[in-house]
Amino acid sequence: MVPTIEIDSTRAWVAAVAASTANGMAFGTAYTFGTFFDSMADEFGAQRGSTALLFGITLLFFFGFGVVAGPLSDRFGRHRLFVVGATLFVVGLWLTARVSSIEVGYVTYGVGVGIGSGCFVAPLTAQVGQLFVRHRGLALGVVATGNGVGTLVLSPLSESLIASGGWRSGYRVLAVVAAVIFLAALPAVRGRPAAPDTASSGLAPTGFLRTPAFASLFTSGTLMSVGLFVAFAFVVPFATDEGVSSAGASRLVAVIGLASIVGRLGLTSITDRLGSVAVYRAALAIQPVAFVVWLIAGGNYPLLVLFAVVLGVSYGGFVAVAPALLIDVFGTEDLGRKMGAVFCGFGIGGLIGPTLAGSVADATSGRSAPIVLVLVILVVALATTSPLRRAATAPAPVR
Template sequence: MAGAAPPLASQPELIDSWRAWLVAVGAGLSCGVAFGTIYTFGAFIESMSAEFGAGQGGTSVMIGIATLLFFSTGIISGPLLHRLGPRPLLAVGGAMFVAGLVLTSSVSQLWHGYVVYGIGCGFGAGLFVSPLFATAASWFLRNRAVSQGLVATGPGLGTMFLVPLAERMIENLGWREAFRWLAVIGAITFIVCFVLVRRTPIVATAHPREHVRRVCRTKAFWLLTIGSALFAVPVIGSLAAIIPFARSVGISASAAAWLLSVVGGASIVGRLLLTSFARALGSVRLLTISFGMLPVAYVIWFLASDRYWQIVVFAVLLGVGYGGFVALQGDVTPHLFGVAGIGSVLGRLFFCYGIGSMVGPILMLTMHEQTGGTLVPIAVVAVFALAGTLVISRLTRDPVPLGPPDGPPAKRSPVQLSPPSVWMPVPANGPIGR
């Protein structure tokens, strides 16, 4: 019929193609450097708090601001993704991220770090992290869960390698020089990834804003956002606190830094292992399992005291659960709501996650400083972990009915990218190269 949108399968070389896998690799590397660098902050806390005469709680505000902006900027970058594509966001955000690290290395007062680290690294990374996850998801249909696992492997690798590297550089070169070298690593990586990343090969013929508004009115969306915020409090709090907590019970600096590497390595296992079962067991069910690992992990940490091997077990469970969450959220979201406006939907999810990410480090490190021990903060965030598990366990496993703006809801097939009338292939000379 004249004027009808051609079927998506008319360009099979784009969806699930080698080009799509290159986009996933580029997205994974960029996110890996961003996440990994942010998570090195636990290694910097002791040196920075000593130099500036601030406690761990005051120093943790720096990472709290950065993680809030890191995740919550997605609410801005999601709509920008639909308009500009991922490459301009990666270019601007990557430049801000690198500049933030360089400026942080030169601060003379701690509050200066709140500004330059928070805005440069937090807001800068927030401009491209959520859009890259969304972009990679929209390049796949059959292999979306696996591709999201690949993208999410980047943060695991970044954490596994950059944290001990930062600890070594801080010990040998000082914390200021360590920030500068992290900036060099980031700059090189972002340039490579800029070459690999491309805009999605499909565009919405319907306006994505109305679709996003309908998504935000669903119960499933609110369960997912509230669960994500509750999940972030213990996870991001622990990533910032695990090194100071381990040091406070007599564990050496190198062994404490290695715990974050264990989290990063285990998160890779969680990303790849859990996403490989997504087709058989369903991404929503696996996401619930990822949440359920956290309460168990915190019971183990609570009972560990100074037993290093037990803290390692906690780190493994934390990493697997966190890795599964990061990878599966990128599959659960389009499964439930479709990919129309996915950047904006994921941006809202990241925003709620960012609120929890700000609360977690400040809460855990301040309570640790005030109580002089680790048991109270661990017990408190364990409650958040349990609450998040209970919330996410109520999430539906089926695609959410989303009808036209003025019509009745229409149940979508889980194998469709979205309603057939919403998506069409981009012409060869279209905006794929942005």
């Protein structure tokens, strides 16, 4: 029998912190891939496009599998999907440390770690959204903050592990750390809302997919992810190309994680006053600014740090407010299904962005062309958010 959790209770906050920790492990591991990038590419003699594809496949399943995991978690319970996902994640990391080619890594890391994360990231976020009413925005901000903390901690840890024992040893250690964290989080996330908030937009179970608001959320999120994951994949190798030390380049990922915490907590704290749509659009508007800084930075480390800070604030605010905006527009009914559908767009962007940027970088032998391409994509992402201006206060009719 699954225990119940009272809405807005202390027990609900425990679940939120546990979800934040588990998701932080998943996001932190994925987002520090850039730290492992050069070591893996050098050992396998792989070009940047094919190495970035490993990251892209991981992100596709990481976010895209939410479209499957969301409905399953609504039906069978989030904790059951968490057990399956945690197992796949740990085994995938351990096996990645033993691969003999980048192509095998597509399966162990891309599919194993990706699907493992996809089993629980969106469902646990949806669970927290349903466990809170009065403090929903703050609780979702806490969950999103875990992603930034995971990146902040695991980036320097990964750099240290690679320096001391190589990238294979690094993944083995991360597998052990993940197993401990997931085992500790499982009891806390096992539960269901005692009095579920079933606020609904009045749509049929899949009717939200045919609304302009969903199309806007999905498209803008997909395009935003193209840019974000290009940064996570290439901030380290592009910086080392410009003469920055590997340790200094890896610290940029940690700076993104730290700044994202500021964005998650800072921007979500003003959501109640400004509205989720305004904060969502503001986060999207800030991201292209970061890429302009990256374009002109070259090997100038202070400018690279500025790029990391601006990007972190923008992406942190985006991922924190997106679930709240989804609930504002479509309600909490079947939230796992809705969250999974939006997350699927992040996965598509994650597959396209790093792979495309890596191929462009290989073809042009430089960093400017892929960064300019991403800039254009991010401007288009902001332009697609017009339908959201009215959506949060005027849900679409039943279709």
